[in-house]
Amino acid sequence: xxxxxxxxxxxxxxxxxxxxxxxxxxxxxxxxxxxxxxxxxxxxxxxxxxxxxxxxxxxxxxxxxxxxxxxxxxxxxxxxxxxxxxxxxxxxxxxxxxxxxxxxxxxxxxxxxxxxxxxxxxxxxxxxxxxxxxxxxxxxxxxxxxxxxxxxxxxxxxxxxxxxxxxxxxxxxxxxxxxxxxxxxxxxxxxxxxxxxxxxxxxxxxxxxxxx
Amino acid sequence: xxxxxxxxxxxxxxxxxxxxxxxxxxxxxxxxxxxxxxxxxxxxxxxxxxxxxxxxxxxxxxxxxxxxxxxxxxxxxxxxxxxxxxxxxxxxxxxxxxxxxxxxxxxxxxxxxxxxxxxxxxxxxxxxxxxxxxxxxxxxxxxxxxxxxxxxxxxxxxxxxxxxxxxxxxxxxxxxxxxxxxxxxxxxxxxxxxxxxxxxxxxxxxxxxxxxxxxxxxxxxxxxxxxxxxxxxxxxxxxxxxxxxxxxxxxxxxxxxx
Numbered sequence: 001x002x003x004x005x006x007x008x009x010x011x012x013x014x015x016x017x018x019x020x021x022x023x024x025x026x027x028x029x030x031x032x033x034x035x036x037x038x039x040x041x042x043x044x045x046x047x048x049x050x051x052x053x054x055x056x057x058x059x060x061x062x063x064x065x066x067x068x069x070x071x072x073x074x075x076x077x078x079x080x081x082x083x084x085x086x087x088x089x090x091x092x093x094x095x096x097x098x099x100x101x102x103x104x105x106x107x108x109x110x111x112x113x114x115x116x117x118x119x120x121x122x123x124x125x126x127x128x129x130x131x132x133x134x135x136x137x138x139x140x141x142x143x144x145x146x147x148x149x150x151x152x153x154x155x156x157x158x159x160x161x162x163x164x165x166x167x168x169x170x171x172x173x174x175x176x177x178x179x180x181x182x183x184x185x186x187x188x189x190x191x192x193x194x195x196x197x198x199x200x201x202x203x204x205x206x207x208x209x210x211x212x
Numbered sequence: 213x214x215x216x217x218x219x220x221x222x223x224x225x226x227x228x229x230x231x232x233x234x235x236x237x238x239x240x241x242x243x244x245x246x247x248x249x250x251x252x253x254x255x256x257x258x259x260x261x262x263x264x265x266x267x268x269x270x271x272x273x274x275x276x277x278x279x280x281x282x283x284x285x286x287x288x289x290x291x292x293x294x295x296x297x298x299x300x301x302x303x304x305x306x307x308x309x310x311x312x313x314x315x316x317x318x319x320x321x322x323x324x325x326x327x328x329x330x331x332x333x334x335x336x337x338x339x340x341x342x343x344x345x346x347x348x349x350x351x352x353x354x355x356x357x358x359x360x361x362x363x364x365x366x367x368x369x370x371x372x373x374x375x376x377x378x379x380x381x382x383x384x385x386x387x388x389x390x391x392x393x394x395x396x397x398x399x400x401x402x403x404x405x406x407x408x409x410x411x412x413x414x415x416x417x418x419x420x421x422x423x424x425x426x427x428x429x430x431x432x433x434x435x436x437x438x439x440x441x442x443x444x445x446x447x448x449x450x451x452x453x454x455x456x457x458x459x460x461x462x463x464x465x466x467x468x469x470x
Contacts, residue, residue, distance in 0.1 A: 081323070081326075082320065082322070083322070089315075089316060090317060093314065093315050093316035093317075094314070094315070097314060
């Protein structure tokens, strides 16, 4: 597994995605670091690879951008060749092929989430080794370790869209408080059949927490 | 309708003055001289049937299959050179496998047809190879939707509700056009396919033949398989009975003329 090289930009990160009936909510923090310097404090780690398919990027910023670009290219080609939209499963499979075949050269932990006509909403997680896991919700990045307990306790199947948004907001916010590599603002995207709604939660609007 | 190429037909990389590539047309002739194959796309699946002309009584029944499977959900029947068919089926299997490896789902019918069409077309470009002497019928189940494609030696491919290739294609096509394919089930289609093959078969030209019948449908769980023995037997009986009835009808007419 490739370690980040000295000077390489890291998406320290907390990322997560939650599935609900009719769509998915993806969320991330906005901090990119080179060592201790925060290179970008308002990063957008939620990257569109297709109209209704987004990926959340963690690990090396360069690696994840490159992989996401390649997958976006392939999905565009897929649409032209097949005459129909790719499914989230297809997108996740493409990510997996790239991440697994190049596992020694990449440092990328990716969550793929979206909506398609065949399955409806889906969430897939591809951690460092290049394995693929389909899950109702997924956590990733360095900050995720601090919120596993919170998420396991508070997640329920069949939550509504609003409940999912609150769940993601609260979880990412807790992780950002404890993880030095995560911080800034919370970016959210709500992906449904009809559209993609982008939301921003700035520092002053973060959910209530005990901060001393 | 035969025409002599006279000089423009020596190589597949040569056009004739009236814009034809004769080698591809000659490949089509190879198809037209082979045993009939038909495909019927109906409500809940696709049925393929082939008139397997046997050149010896010593051949083991149901051996030397003319209908082949690729990727489990794709059925391929053909008219023309069987050896060329095997080569194309090998290619389809590789394409289907590669697709599934990349995308982790089964390839849809239009993609398989396109890949095969492009492959066949490539062999019409170079004088160092000859075009494939087969017309391929591709039967496929996309989720719940049945699909049928025919790929010609030129590489041209079209989707069909029902199509026929080979010696008896004219007779077969006429019969197929009479059927209400949209509202049929595969069981009914299997019987009709058998009947059409039997009626398209010309007893004067080749005495021995065997019917080969396969389907891909909901009943087979989206897999392409040769029909179960009971369906096969029923279809053959139905076909033979229809032939007898036709013969009886013909005899009656002769008597009335007197």
